[in-house]
Amino acid sequence: MPPSFFQSVLDLIVKTSTDLPPDVRSAMRVAMAAEPAGTRAAQALAIIAQNIDQASDSEGAICQDTGMPTFEVKVPVGANQIQMRKQIREAVAEATRRGVLRPNSVDSITGRNSGDNLGPGTPIVHFEQWERDAIEVKLLLKGGGCENTNAQYSLPMDLPELGRADRSLEGVRKCILHAVWQAQGKGCSPGAVGVCIGGDRTSGYLHAKEQLFRTIDDLNSDPRLAELEAAIMGTVNGLGVGPMGFGGNVSLIACKIGALNRLPASFFVSVAYDCWAYRRLGVMLDPKTGAIAEWLYRNPSVPIVPMLDQQGFVRTGREVALTTPLDEAAIRSLRVGDVVLISGRMFTGRDAVHAHLMKHEPPVELRGSALYHCGPVVQKTDSGWRVTAAGPTTSIREEPYQADIIERYGVRAVIGKGGMGVRTLAALRECGAVYLNAVGGAAQFYARTIEGVDDVSLLEFGTPEAMWHLRVKDFPAIVTMDAHGNSLHRDVEHASAEKLAALA
Ligand code: SF4
Numbered sequence: 001m002p003p004s005f006f007q008s009v010l011d012l013i014v015k016t017s018t019d020l021p022p023d024v025r026s027a028m029r030v031a032m033a034a035e036p037a038g039t040r041a042a043q044a045l046a047i048i049a050q051n052i053d054q055a056s057d058s059e060g061a062i063c064q065d066t067g068m069p070t071f072e073v074k075v076p077v078g079a080n081q082i083q084m085r086k087q088i089r090e091a092v093a094e095a096t097r098r099g100v101l102r103p104n105s106v107d108s109i110t111g112r113n114s115g116d117n118l119g120p121g122t123p124i125v126h127f128e129q130w131e132r133d134a135i136e137v138k139l140l141l142k143g144g145g146c147e148n149t150n151a152q153y154s155l156p157m158d159l160p161e162l163g164r165a166d167r168s169l170e171g172v173r174k175c176i177l178h179a180v181w182q183a184q185g186k187g188c189s190p191g192a193v194g195v196c197i198g199g200d201r202t203s204g205y206l207h208a209k210e211q212l213f214r215t216i217d218d219l220n221s222d223p224r225l226a227e228l229e230a231a232i233m234g235t236v237n238g239l240g241v242g243p244m245g246f247g248g249n250v251s252l253i254a255c256k257i258g259a260l261n262r263l264p265a266s267f268f269v270s271v272a273y274d275c276w277a278y279r280r281l282g283v284m285l286d287p288k289t290g291a292i293a294e295w296l297y298r299n300p301s302v303p304i305v306p307m308l309d310q311q312g313f314v315r316t317g318r319e320v321a322l323t324t325p326l327d328e329a330a331i332r333s334l335r336v337g338d339v340v341l342i343s344g345r346m347f348t349g350r351d352a353v354h355a356h357l358m359k360h361e362p363p364v365e366l367r368g369s370a371l372y373h374c375g376p377v378v379q380k381t382d383s384g385w386r387v388t389a390a391g392p393t394t395s396i397r398e399e400p401y402q403a404d405i406i407e408r409y410g411v412r413a414v415i416g417k418g419g420m421g422v423r424t425l426a427a428l429r430e431c432g433a434v435y436l437n438a439v440g441g442a443a444q445f446y447a448r449t450i451e452g453v454d455d456v457s458l459l460e461f462g463t464p465e466a467m468w469h470l471r472v473k474d475f476p477a478i479v480t481m482d483a484h485g486n487s488l489h490r491d492v493e494h495a496s497a498e499k500l501a502a503l504a
Contacts, residue, residue, distance in 0.1 A: 002290025113462025185245020
């Protein structure tokens with residue numbers, strides 16, 4: 001076994017989680033230039049840019065959801081794949097111990113988090129032999145929010161707003177547009193899509209994800225697919241979904257399409273949606289030593305150009321300062337579009353906490369509280385707990401519970417990303433509460449607003465799912481659903497649906 005293989009894979013994981021590839025940075029710079037200053041879209045992108053710089057400066061996770069580690073490994077004939085798989089797993093566990101990866105491997109029957117990112121099916125490692133005398137290891141870290149917005153279509157079918165999608169490239173075009181539209185802000189737009197035409201349901205998704213290993217400027221070798229990629233990129237941003245689903249000029253930064261043969265009866269179009277935190281890197285290894293001979297997607301001798309040459313999130317003076325516990329009158333005075341800065345105690349709560357609260361009393365007083373949909377990366381230190389990454393998770397998963405929890409326990413502010421549905425909107429109005437959209441993926445940015453961890457409840461659910469008692473200072477978020485029945489998410493969805501129909 002090459003002696004440096006473990007260390008090289010560990011280095012790859014650290015860089016992938018903390019340093020966005022140059023091609024993605026460039027695409028995000030173009031996105032920033034396309035959004036007019038002062039808009040919600042521009043504010044979101046400024047926070048994202050600041051977060052990207054903070055992550056690479058401090059070697060912290062770009063996003064707290066470090067995703068499903070997916071390795072694509074090419075090896076010479078005769079290489080010991082059993083040993084390599086073992087060392088890849090050890091490197092994943094070590095990166096988790098160091099807080100570079102969040103513990104993300106959950107037993108699907110018991111709900112228990114393995115704590116080290118190891119378990120049946122995690123990490124994903126695909127091996128392929130090739131005839132070169134070199135080892136190539138590529139890694140994709142794709143989080144749950146964007147994974148949940150993947151879509152698979154079986155053609156022919158009728159698509160909302162777009163009409164019939166036939167078994168043709170025109171039908172494929174409609175599927176891709178629909179996939180980007182339905183993701184809205186839930187997958188932390190602006191995103192990138194990998195697409196597979198054909199295959200079966202399994203190979204289609206796999207090949208779609210493989211497209212995400214192509215660089216953004218890569219020109220498709222099949223001119224028909226190159227044309228389709230260009231056609232999508234030429235029109236998709238007219239949908240107006242915008243960064244974080246706030247509305248705006250950039251919804252997608254890349255579209256990469258592949259094709260597989262299919263059964264005569266099947267015609268699947270599989271779309272793998274990745275978020276702006278499009279984390280993929282690779283290394284070429286010396287087959288004898290396992291040492292890194294070359295980085296893929298990045299050139300370590302070229303200095304990283306910061307995303308921002310100024311401060312990032314700049315206050316306008318119009319922000320509304322809120323301190324917890326929150327007062328009903330202050331909350332009812334907020335309107336969609338207001339930017340708030342929250343200080344004081346904030347509780348995290350996501351899937352397991354919400355399910356728990358439906359059957360049990362909360363472990364803390366939630367009256368007047370701010371409940372943050374967040375699964376942070378947390379490290380135990382000699383002096384207590386330290387949050388190293390803490391962006392919002394996708395809120396819509398809590399829609400079946402949220403209204404009841406607001407009504408029963410008097411929560412005044414729900415913080416997350418991507419917005420919530422009609423039941424929550426009705427509860428906000430009835431109870432005098434708001435939904436605040438934080439910027440998805442901005443894990444380093446938000447971690448820096450946390451002054452300390454006062455306590456933790458329900459730690460038995462695992463660190464991402466526990467209820468952390470955070471002390472925050474000037475945590476910025478945008479009111480996107482208010483206590484007057486207004487929802488920016490509903491408005492953007494309706495407006496973009498009209499634009500989608502125009503692209504039919
Ligand atoms: S940026 Fe958003 S979608 Fe991507 S991994 Fe982070 S939270 Fe999930």
